Amino acid sequence: MKRSERLVAMTHFILERPRELISLPFFSENYEAAKSSISEDLGIINKMFQHEGIGYLETVSGAAGGVKYIPAFSKSYSDTFVNKLCERLEDPERLLPGGYLFMSDILGDPETTRNIGRLFASAFRGKEIDAIMTVATKGIPLAYAVASYLNVPVVIARRDPKVTEGSTVSINYVSGSTRKIQTMVLTKRSLKEGSKVCIIDDFMKAGGTINGMRNLLKEFNAEVVGIGVLAEAEDEEEDRVVDDYISLVQIMNADDRHHAIEVRPGNLLDHI
Amino acid sequence: MKRSERLVAMTHFILERPRELISLPFFSENYEAAKSSISEDLGIINKMFQHEGIGYLETVSGAAGGVKYIPAFSKSYSDTFVNKLCERLEDPERLLPGGYLFMSDILGDPETTRNIGRLFASAFRGKEIDAIMTVATKGIPLAYAVASYLNVPVVIARRDPKVTEGSTVSINYVSGSTRKIQTMVLTKRSLKEGSKVCIIDDFMKAGGTINGMRNLLKEFNAEVVGIGVLAEAEDEEEDRVVDDYISLVQIMNADDRHHAIEVRPGNLLDHI
Known part of the structure; x- marks a missing residue:
């Protein structure tokens, strides 16, 4: 296999396996190339991933070493993406009764949700995480x-x-x-005791739902290592019950009577 | 930019945009290379995508032409994947009361769901599809x-x-x-009138839920152009109300009293 061909195959292989340790001997055997050639290939891939702003290859040295692709959007890409999202959301037509916002078109677009996922993954890249938890339906x-x-x-x-x-x-x-009492259930088999969990949801007002997930996780002796919400909205009546979270956007002054709304970047950009 | 570098960047760019027409001039400008070089690059990428069994580049000629990446798993990869999935599912521990099967671990694994998605996309690659529809929660x-x-x-x-x-x-x-009467709702704004829709769900017994989605789509004057289910199960009591569908696996003889189950490939493999 020529280098040019190998680079296409390796790029695809690596992109499909984020955060997975892949050993040099594996590449060497799979693509029938000397370790020195593979090392050069990985150098090119690492350089180009950074150039494209999609992350980098982390090198783990030693006998059990190899490389890991760490997805991480560049600061400039993240800024652009979040600001464009704010613009799209800041449309009074999206306002629904109760200060909610119509976001199904955005959540229904696989490319947008993928990029939102990549942004959160960038922000949480330093954490040890065993599982992501959400509650049905829109956060899925x-x-x-x-x-x-x-x-x-x-x-x-x-x-x-x-x-x-x-x-x-x-x-x-x-x-x-x-202020209603609600129920939340999780299948016993679905989460191992003691897991490190990151909670993801689409929308947070007072934070009751996220707090519910936190309490449910306690029953599994699980540890909440991160909380990420797409949109946080002000809630006048209540103090927020969740404080340590990352949000992509903040919805301010949603007023369906005056048909006005303001959307600005959340604190996620501070974590990129 | 060297060819080797360009190939890494182009491979990533193309993989992110399945079925999207990308023009040669776009590549040429974006990666600052002659059209002839870009054509050669695309030839290498096309060859390697087929070699890796993940699809191919379709060339659209003419002034408004370019290339489209069509994800399509190879027959041999698809066979292997479906048979492994059957083995994983054919575990009597998965049997739940009522002939249901515990599949949340499989549906909860992003790599597996991604590959299932790629298989269905391969099977439906010849269809013109405007949107995918499912019903909450597990099909999402x-x-x-x-x-x-x-x-x-x-x-x-x-x-x-x-x-x-x-x-x-x-x-x-x-x-x-x-045999219960149930309700299904869809937000008006979420689907354009007259859309061509492909229905996807995780599980089908008699097909009542899928039939419900079909009736809901009629209200939007939408056309159902395909139906795909991960697992179909026999239903002794009722004739199936849905017939033209693609299934990844078939659950046979699920018997929670005798703790026995048989899972075999569905008809999806005939469409690859």
Whole structure:
């Protein structure tokens, strides 16, 4: 195989396996090339990933060493993406009763959700994470997008206990915005005890739902190592019950009576 | 930029944009290379994509021409993947009451769902599709995976009408297995009238839920151009109400009393 051909195959192989340690001998055998050639190839790939602003290859030295592709959007790409998203969201037509925002078109676009996932993965790249958790329904695509770049499984809590998944653990929690008592369930088999979990959701007002997930995770002796929300909105009536989180955008002054809204970047950009 | 570097950047760029027409002049300007060099590069990429069994570049000639990456798993990779999945599923520990199967670990693994998505995208590659539709909750990751390789948006119907997404269209349908009357809703804004839609779901017994989605789509004057399910299970009590579908695996003789189950490849492999 020529170098040019090998580079195409290796680029695809590496992109498919973020954060997975791949040994030099593996590349060497698989693509029938000397280790020195493979090292040069990896140098080119690393250089170009950084040039394209999509991350870098981390070298792990030693006998059990190799390389890991760490997805990490560049600062400038992240800025551009988040600001464009704010513009798209800052459309009064999106306003729904109760200060909610229509975002299904954005969440329904696989390229956008993938890029949002990549941004969160960039922000959480320094953390040790075993699983991503979300609650049905709208956070699911985001959770998968983040999980895909962190290369970890997704667990999904549900609000209805009618699951055909075997025994479950359930908790009650108070929704911050509506003050109603709600139920959240998670299948026992879906999460190992003691896992390090990152919570992802699409929207946060008072934070009641995220707090519910936090309490559910306690039942699994799991540790919450990160919380990421696509959009956070002000909640006048209540103090927020969740504080240590990363948000992509902040919805300010949503006013469906005056048909006005302001959307600005959240604190995620500080973590890139 | 050297050819070797350009190939890494172009491979990533193309992989991110399945089924999108990219013009030669675009590559030429973006990577500062002559059109003849770009043509050679695309030849190498096309050859290696086929070699790796992940698809091919389709050339569109003429003034508005260019190339499109068509994701298509090779027959041999597809066979291997589906047979391994059957083995993983054919574990009596997965049996749940009512002939259901625990699949959350498989659906929770982003790499597996991505590959399932790629298989369906391969099977549907000849169809003109505007959107993927599923119903909450478990089909969602699969729907996004398929949509991501077909480069189209996802629309999600829900079983509860409590959505904060604006006005909705709702229908009633009879669940084939339980014979209960259920409701399914879809936000009006989420799907354009007259769209060509592919339905994706995780599980099908009698097909009542998929039939429900079909009826809901009628309200949008949408055309169902394909139906794909991860697993189809026998239903003794009822004739299937859906016939023209593609399944990845078939669950046979699920018997939770005798702790026995048989899983074999579905008809998807005939479409690869």
